[in-house]
Amino acid sequence: MNIESSERDLVIVGGGPAGLAAALAAKKQGIDDILIIERNDELGGILNQCIHNGFGIHIFGEELTGPEYAERYVRLVKEQNIDCLTGTMVLEMNAERELVAVGPDCGLLRIRAKAVILAMGCRERTRPAINIPGDRPAGVFTAGTIQQLINLEGYLPGRTALILGSGDIGLIMARRLTLEGVKVQGVVEIMSYPGGLNRNIAQCLRDFDIPLHLSHTVVRIHGKQRVEGATVAPVDARRAPIMEKSFFVPCDTIVLSVGLIPENELSRMAGVRLSSTTSGAYVDENLQTSVDGVFACGNVLHVHDVVDFVTRESEKAGRSAARFIKHGLVRCDLPVRPGKNVRYVVPHVVSGNADVEFFLRASRPMAPATLKIHPDLREVRQRIVKPSEMISVRLPADLIATARSQGEIRFELEERESTR
Amino acid sequence: MTAADERELICISCPVGCPLSVTVEGGEVVAVRGNKCPKGITYAKAEILDPRRILTTTVRIRGGLLPQLPVRTRQAIPKSLLAKGMEALSRYEVDAPVRIGDVLISDFLGTGVDVIASRSIDCAG
Numbered sequence A: 001m002n003i004e005s006s007e008r009d010l011v012i013v014g015g016g017p018a019g020l021a022a023a024l025a026a027k028k029q030g031i032d033d034i035l036i037i038e039r040n041d042e043l044g045g046i047l048n049q050c051i052h053n054g055f056g057i058h059i060f061g062e063e064l065t066g067p068e069y070a071e072r073y074v075r076l077v078k079e080q081n082i083d084c085l086t087g088t089m090v091l092e093m094n095a096e097r098e099l100v101a102v103g104p105d106c107g108l109l110r111i112r113a114k115a116v117i118l119a120m121g122c123r124e125r126t127r128p129a130i131n132i133p134g135d136r137p138a139g140v141f142t143a144g145t146i147q148q149l150i151n152l153e154g155y156l157p158g159r160t161a162l163i164l165g166s167g168d169i170g171l172i173m174a175r176r177l178t179l180e181g182v183k184v185q186g187v188v189e190i191m192s193y194p195g196g197l198n199r200n201i202a203q204c205l206r207d208f209d210i211p212l213h214l215s216h217t218v219v220r221i222h223g224k225q226r227v228e229g230a231t232v233a234p235v236d237a238r239r240a241p242i243m244e245k246s247f248f249v250p251c252d253t254i255v256l257s258v259g260l261i262p263e264n265e266l267s268r269m270a271g272v273r274l275s276s277t278t279s280g281a282y283v284d285e286n287l288q289t290s291v292d293g294v295f296a297c298g299n300v301l302h303v304h305d306v307v308d309f310v311t312r313e314s315e316k317a318g319r320s321a322a323r324f325i326k327h328g329l330v331r332c333d334l335p336v337r338p339g340k341n342v343r344y345v346v347p348h349v350v351s352g353n354a355d356v357e358f359f360l361r362a363s364r365p366m367a368p369a370t371l372k373i374h375p376d377l378r379e380v381r382q383r384i385v386k387p388s389e390m391i392s393v394r395l396p397a398d399l400i401a402t403a404r405s406q407g408e409i410r411f412e413l414e415e416r417e418s419t420r
Numbered sequence B: 001m002t003a004a005d006e007r008e009l010i011c012i013s014c015p016v017g018c019p020l021s022v023t024v025e026g027g028e029v030v031a032v033r034g035n036k037c038p039k040g041i042t043y044a045k046a047e048i049l050d051p052r053r054i055l056t057t058t059v060r061i062r063g064g065l066l067p068q069l070p071v072r073t074r075q076a077i078p079k080s081l082l083a084k085g086m087e088a089l090s091r092y093e094v095d096a097p098v099r100i101g102d103v104l105i106s107d108f109l110g111t112g113v114d115v116i117a118s119r120s121i122d123c124a125g
Helices: A017-028 A045-049 A066-079 A127-131 A143-153 A168-179 A198-208 A265-269 A307-327 A397-406 B039-049 B079-090
Strands: A004-013 A034-037 A053-055 A083-085 A089-093 A098-103 A107-118 A122-124 A140-142 A160-164 A183-189 A212-214 A216-222 A229-234 A247-250 A253-256 A260-262 A294-296 A334-338 A342-346 A356-362 A369-374 A378-382 A391-395 A409-415 B005-010 B019-025 B028-033 B056-062 B068-073 B093-095 B103-105 B115-117
Touching: A004 A017, A004 A307, A017 A034, A017 A045, A017 A066, A017 A107, A017 A307, A034 A098, A045 A066, A045 A143, A053 A066, A066 A307, A089 A265, A107 A307, A122 A143, A140 A143, A143 A168, A143 A253, A143 B068, A160 A168, A160 A216, A168 A183, A168 A198, A168 A253, A168 B079, A183 A216, A183 A247, A198 B005, A294 A307, A334 A342, A334 A397, A342 A409, A356 A409, A369 A391, A378 A391, A397 A409, B005 B039, B019 B039, B028 B039, B056 B079
Parallel strands: A004 A034, A004 A107, A034 A083, A107 A294, A140 A253, A160 A183, A160 A253, A183 A212, A334 A409, B056 B093
Antiparallel strands: A089 A098, A098 A107, A122 A260, A216 A229, A229 A247, A342 A356, A356 A391, A369 A378, A369 A409, B005 B019, B019 B028, B056 B068, B068 B115, B103 B115
């Protein structure tokens, strides 16, 4: 079989906010031969179905909807004449940065790239759905599927809904369903704190008097053909359901908003080392993965709260890829480790030769807390710390270099006595 | 004399979502605590006196590449008008093509706020 073969300076897998920002940043650094490969029929990624406002405050200084944020970047990419293949899926990739893609316009395509940026984003977690006992009727959806049905296709999935999990998309869909006339019976969250941002608790639940059941879970789904309801129970300290206190909630739709997982099949195929805490690639301060010339950014690297941070991170990946193409990059060797009460820190390894912005997540809510960066590099007081809110800290190169003697940098969160 | 009233709010001006304690006296906001930036004070006052939200939804589009067009109110409208706004927009249809930022309805429900297109949609085919 004849496969068209080509060479490119930079191939970007994914045309969502991460891929678009990375492409523009690389172009700005003088890389002209760029190809963005997008599986969907249009660029913009998940932003196209996120029709609510709240995007762009950090980048544009105004509140945009998802489609508006996406269109601004798509326009810039088109103005810069950056090549894009839509409706095209990358099927294979190896450590020599050879990719195989297939699409209606290009057919089967083999590309060898000087650098690759992984910007595939993430997908929704559905596993817990399988673990819910009870029947298997129609009417159980992930929040993102509901979002796609309503916002892109114009279908209403049901009349009465119960939402399991309090991630941001679930909260936003609670409001969206309510505005569209669906009765939302409540949001059920197994943890003792919400998974989504504070402001979404306010503007998506409280605005519409939608109950939030913290420390509760769905223990059974009822219904033969279609969902007829769910049994909800409070959970004890070990998250085991207290069945004596369970109650029935009638509904025809169950919405799952139980987390996101970076989509790393291609990364694995190419032998990219993955982190067990982020489920994304293990990267250095240049966002280079363990495979030379392969970079990762956006939600495929770690799941972000706001798209503005995805954009900034991806611009960095684009600049790094440009440097790699032009004169190569030196590998880093100073590991960064999460300590007490810290779930993860990105990047995972640094050099001490450049300033680095670190992103980290707490493993539990604390108020107030102190972020301690060892070996005694810095202490930052935090009024409130929540797993749902990413923390960022910028450290100068000379300070990072002083950690060399200890052989690692460790981030710890310590709870302080409340002053209130 | 009106007694002071303490209200707990969450600021929705940005993703930080500061928890605010607001003291209301005689219908006026006299003190705001818990805000990390001045937006919190603006938000607290507006939320007590005249709560507003940006309404985002979709409308049907005829002859477009996609069946639904995302739209929004350019500025926030009174919270009490959200349901009425949804009702009005559910009956609204627009013809392709549409450009991002196009004004679809001006002075929506007498609020003085326009409804605009949140994206561009070209004609099908």
